[in-house]
Every structure is written in C-alpha cells, then in structure tokens.
Amino acid sequence: MSLTFSKRSHQQFQHWLVRFSLIRDSHGCVNVKGFSIFLRKCPTTLQIAITLPLNVKNYCDISTNKTFIFNVGREDLCHNIVKDFEYDLRIIVLTYKRSASLLKLLQSLNALETDGDSVLLEIWIDRSIDGHIDSETLISARSFLWRNGPVHIYLQSKHVGIIGQWIYSWVPKKYKFNKSKISKMYPYEIGLILEDDISIAPYSYKWLKAAKKFYNSTNYIAGITFQSESLINAESGRDFNPLPSLTGPSFFYRLIGSWGFAPEPRVWLKFQRWFKTKTLKHPYVPKILMTRWYQYFESINTTDTMWTMWFIYYCHYHRLVTLYSNIFKPTNKTFRSNKIPRINQVACLALNRKEPGLHYSKPVKPNTNCLNWYWRPEYTDFKKDTILFGYNGKPTKIELL
Structure with missing residues (x-):
C-alpha cells in the first residue's frame, strides 16, 4: 500500500523510526520484526509503502483501505504518524462481538454526507472477560471500505465493558491551528459516539454541525443526541412526544439520549475527570424512573451495563x-399540526435496531421507516428561545432546574 503524509508528518515518522532504532538499508527499506516499510521522499511529502505481519498483537497495522489498528496501551508504537492530524468530525463506534450489527452501522456511515469536512472513523472493540477479541468483529472492521476518510481500529487491552467503552474512548481534542468551522471561539473537534446497533441518517451530520454552530454560546448543553424515538417521561415512564408546532426542529430535555450522542467537549472532559476521581457509590437522582432501574441493576450486580446513570447524575x-432533534418527514403536514405525530412520521437522525445483546435479550422489530433520507431547510430553523422540558415532560426554564 502507499500512504502520503505532509512534511510535518514526515518529521513525525522519522522521529518514530529513530525512537525504535529502525535501520534503513541502501534501498530505503526498513525491516523490523515482520514490518517492511519502503520510504520515498518527495519535496513536500513522504510516501510510505508498508507491508505488515498478520499478527497485530503489539503493533500498529495499516491495511490497504487506510485502516490503522492500535492496541490500547500500545498505540504509542505508531501514534506519532497520525496524532497531529486534525478532523472536523471524529466518529467513535463502540462494539464487542456483533459483527453483523457492526456492518449495518458501517454501511449507514458510508451514506453519511460530510459536506467536504474531514472525518475520522474510530472503531473500538472490547475484549471478553477472558481477554479475547471476537475474530468476526475484527474482520468486519478491517474489511470495511469507508469513502469518507481513514479508519482507526482500537483493540481494548482488557475487558472494559460498555461503561469503559463509553466514558474513555473519546477524549476531546483541541485544534492547534484554530480551524474550527463552528466558531473561532470553539476550539474542539466534534465527537459522535455510536453503539454498533445504531444506524444513522445520511444528513445527520449536516444537522449536528448546524446545531453546534447555532447553540455554540449556550453554556448549559451537555451534548446533542440523534435519538428521537422511544423517548419517555423520566418521572412517569409514559411516551414523550413534544409537539413539532410547539418546539420547532429542536428542543432541550433534562434526560440524556444515548442513541447517537455528541457530548459537549468541555462538559465531557470535566465529566471524565469527575468520574475517574469520584467517591460516590450511588448516583441516584430523585423522582426519576432511571434511578429505580439502576437500583434494580445494583440488586443483581449489573450496574456496569448502565453508564448513563452516572452522566444523568452529573x-x-x-x-x-x-x-434533541424534532424533525418530520416532508410528506406530511406535521410542522403545521397541533396533533401528536405518529411514530412513522418521525424523521429520525438515528435508529436503534434493538439487536440482541446487552440491552435486548431477543430480536425486537425496529421502526426502520423512521430513518430520514431527506433534507429540508426548515430542519435547521432553530429558535433562540428553544423550549426546555423537565423530567416530567413539562416546559421549564434553566433557572428553575
């Protein structure tokens, strides 16, 4: 394969070679424990042809589809090649041993419209309790050909579970060269975290970027979610479907939606630090249903399956x-209606396929019709006085929380 790097990356790669005492022969070829690397200098770039061993236990693997594979804890072996690259969007996919489900998500990502922005796809694969990586899942990740940019695959060094995957896979990164397309005052890349049972709509990033730009100065946002179906009133457990004529294309809700979640970088960094040093044992929030769920999980010793309770508490x-988004298909009149929309009218930016796994013990037929394949200008007609709903599903104000 052949990769082309900038002059800056050329210097980084040369440093990497020196660091690990790799010796080039007279033909410009580097050989180390199965690696064969051919270097060819150009005036401003360095072309690197790399042949790698099949065993990726301790090394970085770069396959022919621009896929880098890192072992978490050993990624320093090759991070110098790629760590200084900056991206507008970093997509973090969390998976374990559902190869077919992972492929469905990756296929939906191939239809994602990125508006010419730079995008990096990271696939984080957890290990089993006894330390094994699911081979079919790894093969699915390695064989995926993504049209929007490079793919980095991270293999956890040990079993970390869904809570470890969610909380530690994305550490928000600042731009070094002030390249943000949202605002010069907004120095962070956008991070989007997806579990492998999610599929996303082609224009979901277009909506996300517009929402980031519009709400950039709002200082009480924890994040932006693509979830718009199966919402419930956090106190009563009843369905929660705000009227589109009341909210417009977006609304605030006190509860997190994890079906496609883009955390606010500053909040996420503070949450990560708090979670790492916390002494709290029971993240209970009064009056909400999720606290009762968590207490049940405590009784059966499975609290590690509900990472969201910690973020809800925080x-x-x-x-x-x-x-949240609150957009609807262009074939109906929901925008002008005072009626609660039917579920098949919702234009979802993300769909949970409800695959058997940690949260569903058997197949559940998802509402595949809700995934939105269209774009309309009114989807980003955000309101300055965007409505905020409390846990009880009633409009409130941030000052009253």
Missing part, C-alpha cells in the same frame, strides 16, 4: 441538558 447536579 448533568442533574450541574444543571445541564441535552439537545
């Missing part, structure tokens, strides 16, 4: 809310 006591 957001509750820091008065933070999540931004």
Whole structure:
C-alpha cells in the first residue's frame, strides 16, 4: 500500500523510526520484526509503502483501505504518524462481538454526507472477560471500505465493558491551528459516539454541525443526541412526544439520549475527570424512573451495563441538558399540526435496531421507516428561545432546574 503524509508528518515518522532504532538499508527499506516499510521522499511529502505481519498483537497495522489498528496501551508504537492530524468530525463506534450489527452501522456511515469536512472513523472493540477479541468483529472492521476518510481500529487491552467503552474512548481534542468551522471561539473537534446497533441518517451530520454552530454560546448543553424515538417521561415512564408546532426542529430535555450522542467537549472532559476521581457509590437522582432501574441493576450486580446513570447524575447536579432533534418527514403536514405525530412520521437522525445483546435479550422489530433520507431547510430553523422540558415532560426554564 502507499500512504502520503505532509512534511510535518514526515518529521513525525522519522522521529518514530529513530525512537525504535529502525535501520534503513541502501534501498530505503526498513525491516523490523515482520514490518517492511519502503520510504520515498518527495519535496513536500513522504510516501510510505508498508507491508505488515498478520499478527497485530503489539503493533500498529495499516491495511490497504487506510485502516490503522492500535492496541490500547500500545498505540504509542505508531501514534506519532497520525496524532497531529486534525478532523472536523471524529466518529467513535463502540462494539464487542456483533459483527453483523457492526456492518449495518458501517454501511449507514458510508451514506453519511460530510459536506467536504474531514472525518475520522474510530472503531473500538472490547475484549471478553477472558481477554479475547471476537475474530468476526475484527474482520468486519478491517474489511470495511469507508469513502469518507481513514479508519482507526482500537483493540481494548482488557475487558472494559460498555461503561469503559463509553466514558474513555473519546477524549476531546483541541485544534492547534484554530480551524474550527463552528466558531473561532470553539476550539474542539466534534465527537459522535455510536453503539454498533445504531444506524444513522445520511444528513445527520449536516444537522449536528448546524446545531453546534447555532447553540455554540449556550453554556448549559451537555451534548446533542440523534435519538428521537422511544423517548419517555423520566418521572412517569409514559411516551414523550413534544409537539413539532410547539418546539420547532429542536428542543432541550433534562434526560440524556444515548442513541447517537455528541457530548459537549468541555462538559465531557470535566465529566471524565469527575468520574475517574469520584467517591460516590450511588448516583441516584430523585423522582426519576432511571434511578429505580439502576437500583434494580445494583440488586443483581449489573450496574456496569448502565453508564448513563452516572452522566444523568452529573448533568442533574450541574444543571445541564441535552439537545434533541424534532424533525418530520416532508410528506406530511406535521410542522403545521397541533396533533401528536405518529411514530412513522418521525424523521429520525438515528435508529436503534434493538439487536440482541446487552440491552435486548431477543430480536425486537425496529421502526426502520423512521430513518430520514431527506433534507429540508426548515430542519435547521432553530429558535433562540428553544423550549426546555423537565423530567416530567413539562416546559421549564434553566433557572428553575
């Protein structure tokens, strides 16, 4: 294969060669424990042809489809090649041993419209409790050909579970060269976290980027979610479907939506630090149904399957809310209606396929019709006075939280 790097990356790669005492022969070829690397200098770039061993246990693997594979804890072996690259969007896919489900998500990502922005796809694969990586899942990840940019595959060094995958896979990165397309005052890349049972709509990033730009100065946002179906009233457990004529294309809700979640970078960094040093044992939030769910999980020793309870607790006591989309298919008149929309009218930016796994013990037929394949200008007609709903599903104000 052949890769082309900038002059800056050329210097980084040369440093990497020196660091590990790799010796080039007279033909410009580097050989080390199965690696065969051919270097060819150009005036401003360095072309690298790399042949790699099949065993990726301790090394970085670069395959023919621009896929880098890192072992978490050993990624320093090759991170110098790629760590200084900056991206507008970093997509973090979390998976374990559902290869077919992973492929469905990756196929939906291939239809994603990125508006010419630079995008990096990261696939984080967890290990089993006894330390094994599911081979079919790894093969699915390695064989995926993504049209929007490079793919980095991270193999966890040990079993970390869904809570470890969610909380530690994305550490928000600042731009070094002030390249943000959202605002010069917004120095962070956009991070989007997806579990492998999610499929996303082609124009979901277009909506996300517009929402980031519009709400850039709003200081009480914990993140933006693509979830718009199966919403419930956090206190009663009843369905929660805000009227589109009341909210417009977006609304705030006190509860997090994890079906396609883009955390606010500053909030996420603070949450990660808090979670790492916390002494709290029971993240209970009064009056909400999720606390009862978590208490049940405590009784059967499975609290590690509900990472969201910790973020709900953190957001509750820091008065933070999540931004939701509330858009509908262009074939109906829902925007002008005062009626609660039918579920098949919702234009979802993300769909949970409800695959058997940690959260569903058997197949559940998803509402595949809700995934939105269209774009309309009114989808980003955001309101300055965007409505905020409390846990009880009633409009409130941030000052009253």
